[in-house]
Amino acid sequence: MAKEKLIELKNITKSYDGEIAVDHLNLYIRENEFITLVGPSGCGKTTTLRMIGGFETPDEGEIIMNGVLVNDLPPHKRPINTVFQRYALFPHLNAYGNVAFGLNNRSLKELVEFYTEEKVLATIKELFPNYQYQGKPSGLKLRKAINHLIDESVKEALKLVNLEGFEKRKVDSMSGGQQQRVAIARAIINKPKILLLDEPLAALDLKLRQNMQYELKEMQRKLGITFVFVTHDQEEALTMSDTVVVMSKGVIQQIGTPEDIYNEPKNSFVANFIGESNIINGIYKGDKKVFFMGQEFECVDENFENGEEVQVVIRPEDWDVVPLDKAKLIGKVDASVFKGVHFEHCVIIEGKELIVHTYEFVKVGEQIGLNVDPYEIHLMKKEAVDAEEVLEEILNLEDEGPNNE
Template identity: 50%
Template structure:
């Protein structure tokens, strides 16, 4: 019902009227209603003040008026001084008040409350019931409050509508709903009641007599005229029962007896004592677990021999490596860490350390290095030696760096433009469909990168599939010659690295509570504004991770520029391969590799500083 009024669901038939005007055709951001969600739906990346001001900003209220209204709402909900806090820094009751203030700031005609107190403890719920009633009285706004708590409905409401299976069964004041229910479900749902099958014996002036199936006769009020002889169901409220003598009947008093039943408690353990003479063991108390039939020899429990000294297994392990690990927690931790640490050292730390050393050595004439300290490989990034050994600026490598960063940046931008809508679509699907879509995204990884890149040659070459298709539909008159160009490089890089953008963004969006988007709509944001102000900021960790995973590998890409670029337009990856191959300049190749590694480390450090702490706080 609330979702229909708010505009999150569309009715299949009928009308929704507010002040006599139809609103079912209006989108949520154009309806004069606001919602307090069951989960509160506070924007986690905004402060309390920014949350309250969001709806006012959507209405383009002047800044001075926004500040005044925010201060007014904070005073109304008694949260003055909390405007700079984030939602996760506040208690459940305080978050509830912020949600109320945010919804009331827009001054809606109707405020919808979707079980807003269900997540609070009993004491806080009682306090918030009083607070809500106070706010409703002070603001004069109509509250539509959905609850499953009958006591809450009876104490807070001016009018109650009882619904079951999507149908309104009765509408009335709390007294009318409680005392004159029009439906068995209403009588059973509101308050305590018992149902008794009976037949109407007489019905005079609203006071009726009912004969029970046992033959007894009871009297009560009948809300409607029911002719005698009609089979009915009598609803009885415990507090309304009274026992009086009817005319011609003896009065009686109910008697009752109080029965007290006590059961012996069984101890958690039984203690048995055996005699040394009977059992041959020392006299002592032997605790055993209770059982219906305790094992015994005659009337005695045969006591097990006392344990003295280490067991056979402990004696076997004493003084050995097993015994050492058994006694030392630090040794056990070291045993678990050592295999993994050894693999990391041998296959990552050792090669990187060797490359770092090579980058500070002199090149040999025919490959390899001369073990003399030198910084020439780093100087060679931008300078070269003249015939007289003086340094001169060399822009040849600078062009390669520029081309690499340009292609990597454009590839990252294209992957983001394609990957974000794809990830958003995946995150909004049902669980079974999401799993299938993730599987489809990862299918390219099942084939070797070199094979996939060679397949693009068949598509981009002259008279290939792309040229033939474009000429067939009349868009081009001849072959485009896409192969062995920067365009081919760009297409291949986007194809290769697009999944690395989609999956991190999808991982962030999958955790996004899309009720936050509904809250943005409810406060007046259209779809584009909700995307810009809510979805994109909350998915920034995934966007940043995806950008790093695309940008950095693109800088060092080798296969795609070599195969689709034909080696004509070098990138940093091709330059590194060339130094270890044809140029035989190992120190320069090692220095270029470490320059790329430095870029990776800087990107990871920036990501960790910006999003690492938030990820830990939010449990991601």
């Protein structure tokens, strides 16, 4: 189904002290979409998010929301709410006060609009069955009805994030996971069109993080709001999103569904960053044939010229381990690690290291025969940069940790 574009970023550039954080970025976000910006730290994903939220203004380019330019609109005037990296809960308020904060900031008129007039009038009738009025109800009664509705909303929001009964708790006495939920409740109670989530799961432990991933996805489906999620964790990005945006050095490397991104990476950065990959230099022979590591393989890609240099991407789990006499490639197992579900073998063929995931155990030092199916071979245009360099860069960036500041 065709969904409308909710927000559009056109040619956005932003730099800090001369260092470019986001470079001519083009992106649109559709209604009811779960979109994830993923990339190593310093890739500009948080900056992009902050520009959508209104906390930063772009140096160049346009942010268009519902056909209106909103570059300079402050956050409190945008139909967008944010779940911050370290939650940013108000320490002087309890869970209830934090969740109610957004609604309490609105004027009476805005709140009547928010809840619709019929609902407010119905609430007045319910609260004061004997109250008679002509024309409009008195301000006091209106306020009481609104307060009743806010109270209901807060409890509802806390229930949605499984925090019933935590209303009175001080936020600093809550665990990381609970604070996280308060932060989400505090944002969604305002019924934003877009919810921005800035690495909200980074501070949680693995089990809790996995649970929250499913819960967030479920929440997004139930609420029907657009989620823009920022993470440095590629697995998280693949698990949760409808659309994944892979970024590096302020530039979008690839936009697509999780399947597209994983199976058809556009360049070696994406191939390496999203999951593990073997990237091998090869030559396209035309007619769906590619030559690499001294052998000719069948493949399914055909948008290359005969004799063009290409990069071949093969995922570690796509290798088939076969008896030596049936194998196209024969190598020596240099190292082997048991990973729980599978073994990870490091295989050396003609001085080139390959990573192979398989269920079969192979002794270190023994020979191993490998094959690969045509549809598991993905070809990319040859890049100027070497694949190994890119890999090294990713590893370096990951060492710096998930902090984006």
